[in-house]
Amino acid sequence: MHRRLLVVLVPLAVLLVAALGVPLSVTVAEREMQETYVDRLNDVGRFASLADTALSTGRTEALQQELTRYHELYGIPVAVIDSSGTVLLGPAAAYRRAARAEPALPRIVAAALAGARSEPSGEWAPWNDSALVVAEPVGRDSEVVGAVVTISDLSKTRNRILVRWAQLAALGLLPLVALVAVAWPVSAWVLRPVRELDAASSRISRGDLTIRADAEAGPAELRRLAGSFNTMMDAVENAVERQRAFVSDASHQLRNPLTSLRLAVESLEPHLRTTGNGRQVYDVAVDELKAMQRMLNSLQASARMESMRTASPVDLDAVLATRVDRWRALTATAGQALEVDVPPGLRLLEPPGGLGSILDELISNALRLSDARVIEVSARVVPGDPDPVTADGADGGVVTIAVRDDGQGIDPSERDQALRRFWRSPRHQNVSGTGLGLAICADLVGAAGGEVRLEDGLPRPDGSGYGFAAVVALPIAPRVVSSADTPAPV
Numbered sequence: 001m002h003r004r005l006l007v008v009l010v011p012l013a014v015l016l017v018a019a020l021g022v023p024l025s026v027t028v029a030e031r032e033m034q035e036t037y038v039d040r041l042n043d044v045g046r047f048a049s050l051a052d053t054a055l056s057t058g059r060t061e062a063l064q065q066e067l068t069r070y071h072e073l074y075g076i077p078v079a080v081i082d083s084s085g086t087v088l089l090g091p092a093a094a095y096r097r098a099a100r101a102e103p104a105l106p107r108i109v110a111a112a113l114a115g116a117r118s119e120p121s122g123e124w125a126p127w128n129d130s131a132l133v134v135a136e137p138v139g140r141d142s143e144v145v146g147a148v149v150t151i152s153d154l155s156k157t158r159n160r161i162l163v164r165w166a167q168l169a170a171l172g173l174l175p176l177v178a179l180v181a182v183a184w185p186v187s188a189w190v191l192r193p194v195r196e197l198d199a200a201s202s203r204i205s206r207g208d209l210t211i212r213a214d215a216e217a218g219p220a221e222l223r224r225l226a227g228s229f230n231t232m233m234d235a236v237e238n239a240v241e242r243q244r245a246f247v248s249d250a251s252h253q254l255r256n257p258l259t260s261l262r263l264a265v266e267s268l269e270p271h272l273r274t275t276g277n278g279r280q281v282y283d284v285a286v287d288e289l290k291a292m293q294r295m296l297n298s299l300q301a302s303a304r305m306e307s308m309r310t311a312s313p314v315d316l317d318a319v320l321a322t323r324v325d326r327w328r329a330l331t332a333t334a335g336q337a338l339e340v341d342v343p344p345g346l347r348l349l350e351p352p353g354g355l356g357s358i359l360d361e362l363i364s365n366a367l368r369l370s371d372a373r374v375i376e377v378s379a380r381v382v383p384g385d386p387d388p389v390t391a392d393g394a395d396g397g398v399v400t401i402a403v404r405d406d407g408q409g410i411d412p413s414e415r416d417q418a419l420r421r422f423w424r425s426p427r428h429q430n431v432s433g434t435g436l437g438l439a440i441c442a443d444l445v446g447a448a449g450g451e452v453r454l455e456d457g458l459p460r461p462d463g464s465g466y467g468f469a470a471v472v473a474l475p476i477a478p479r480v481v482s483s484a485d486t487p488a489p490v
Contacts, residue, residue: 006180006183006184006187009179009183010176010179010180013175013176013179014176017172017175017176018172020172021168021169021172024168025164025165025168028161028164028165028168029161029164029165032157032160032161032164033132033154033157033161036132036152036154036157037132037134040076040132040134040150040152041134041136043070043078043134043150044078044134044135044136044148044149044150045136047063047066047067047078047080047136047148048136048137048138048147048148050063050066051063051080051089051138051146051148052138052139052145054089055080055088055138055145055146060088060089063080063089064089064090067079067080067089067090067091068090068091071090071091071094075153076150076151076152076153077090077091077094077095077097077098077150077151078090078091078095078148078149078150079091079092079095079148079149080138080146080147080148081109081146081147081149082145082146083113083144083145083146085109088146095149095151098131098151099151101130101131102130102131102133102151104130104133105133105149105151108133108134108135108149109135109147109149111135112135112136112137112147112149113137113144113146113147114137114144115137115139115140115144116137117136117137130154131151131152131153131154132150132151132152132154133149133150133151133152134149134150134152135147135148135149135150136148189217189218190218190219190222192217192218193213193214193217193218193219193222193223193225193226194218194222196213196214196226197213197225197226197229200212200213200229200233202449204233209233209236209237209240210237211233212229212230212233213226213229213230214226215227215230255293258289258292258293259293261289262286262289262290262293265282265285265286265289266286268282269282312349312350313347313348313349313350313477313478314347314348314349314350314355314477315345315346315347316342316346316347316348316355316379316399316401317342317344317345317346319350319355319356319359320340320342320377322356323356323359323360324338324340324377327363327375327377330363330367331367331375334367336367336372336373336374336375337373337374337375338374338375338376338377339374339375339376339377340376340377340378341376341377341378341379342377342378342379342401343379343380343381346379346381346399346476347476347477347478348398348399348474348475348476348477349448349449349450349474349475349476349477350448350474351444351445351447351448351450351474352444352447352448355474358441358444358445358472359377359401359403359472361437361438361440361441362403362441362470362472363375363377363403364437365437365438365470366403366405366407366468369407369408369468370405370407370408370409370467370468371407371408372405372406372407372408372458372467373406373407373461374405374406374458375403375404375405376402376403376404376405376458377401377402377403378401378402378404379399379400379401379402380399380400380402381397381398381399381400381476382397382398382399382400382473383397397475397476398450398473398474398475398476399473399474399475399476400471400472400473401471401472401473401474402455402469402470402471402472403469403470404457404458404467404468404469405457405458405467405468405469406457406458406459406460406461406466406467407457407460407467407468408467408468409456409457409460409465409466409467409468410454410468415454418438418454419438419439419442419452419454420439438452438454438470441470441472445472445473445474448474448475449474449475450472450473450474450475451472451473452470452471452472452473453470453471453473454468454469454470454471455469455471456468456469457469
């Protein structure tokens with residue numbers, strides 16, 4: 001959030017500094033160039049006055065010495081030329097070398113010989129390499145006998161401009177640095193309640209309804225938002241607790257009367273007649289009472305498991321170590337084969353109630369409902385977004401645990417319904433069960449930030465299609481590095 005806020009503020013500050021700094025930089029460059037031009041104009045004006053006197057009297061030795069000295073001192077060739085462009089006084093060789101590189105020289109000299117004062121050429125901008133040519137007529141009006149011409153290298157002037165621009169850039173960076181220095185802690189203060197709300201929402205989405213936001217920090221608007229959020233969560237938690245308590249209490253209260261009813265019904269068995277359909281009615285009643293008891297037991301188990309809403313990291317190897325042997329024994333008893341393909345070292349967030357209970361339910365479904373020959377348990381890591389990190393410290397990847405079989409399977413049209421409570425496939429109406437197992441597993445896995453998907457399983461041996469697969473996807477949990485794992489300093 002800090003970065004996104006700075007991404008918005010810093011470009012705006014840069015545009016503001018640029019809007020002020022660019023015109024100021026142009027003004028500074030123009031002033032430096034104008035000062036240089038005025039200095040050269042004053043110099044050629046003085047030399048033109050001296051040349052007018054020297055040429056009219058024929059005494060040019062002193063002017064020649066001064067022009068030579070000026071070139072030696074400043075490195076600027078200055079020459080007195082006649083109307084034909086011939087150099088009369090000054091360092092002729094240096095002047096001619098400099099003149100060959102200036103295409104604007106003939107135009108400026110022609111204007112000076114015509115009696116016009118020199119105007120600055122358009123090629124001496126600070127980003128060009130051209131020199132500054134300045135010419136002044138010698139004489140007045142129709143009595144112009146020549147011109148004084150200087151060709152000035154502007155490299156020193158450009159260096160001064162670059163120095164001034166660097167100074168301006170440094171001054172422009174100061175408000176940007178100050179903005180970042182101030183915006184970072186201010187944005188942290190402003191956005192901390194937002195981050196806490198985001199973290200709280202993430203925890204709530206994983207099923208932890210006890211989390212609350214800090215309503216004492218941040219701006220007043222965010223404090224009010226946090227307070228409203230906490231009030232809402234209080235109402236949600238109370239409603240969920242009342243619903244859970246109702247299911248638990250109702251199941252508990254119905255259990256005793258149902259047990260008494262079953263005992264009463266079973267006590268009638270010695271009094272049944274050997275003829276008639278009494279025995280058949282008795283068996284149906286006992287089976288229905290047993291199904292109702294299983295339903296109540298499932299509801300109570302669901303209420304207990306859903307009361308545990310906090311996901312915690314667990315090593316998949318440790319979970320399987322306590323389960324696989326029992327699964328192999330159960331499958332062997334049922335005449336089935338169990339295959340386990342799980343790479344070592346996987347660590348993930350365990351759903352409330354335990355990952356082992358969920359896998360037990362999936363294995364039980366495969367044993368009871370599929371008529372499969374092979375049951376396969378496999379796990380894979382699916383990489384996620386490597387950039388963000390979730391609020392609980394896990395990275396963006398997930399571990400998928402699949403329980404597949406090569407049995408009857410479920411029609412694709414029934415898969416969505418299979419995750420609903422009390423739904424049972426028409427093919428399994430005569431098989432013991434309550435229709436709550438997959439639904440409870442899906443709820444618990446969702447509380448840990450994962451999901452349960454129903455997919456095609458293993459190919460059937462007769463080639464008629466595919467069996468059933470329940471895939472549990474859970475977030476990867478960060479592995480805690482112990483001090484023993486940390487390499488000692490060399």
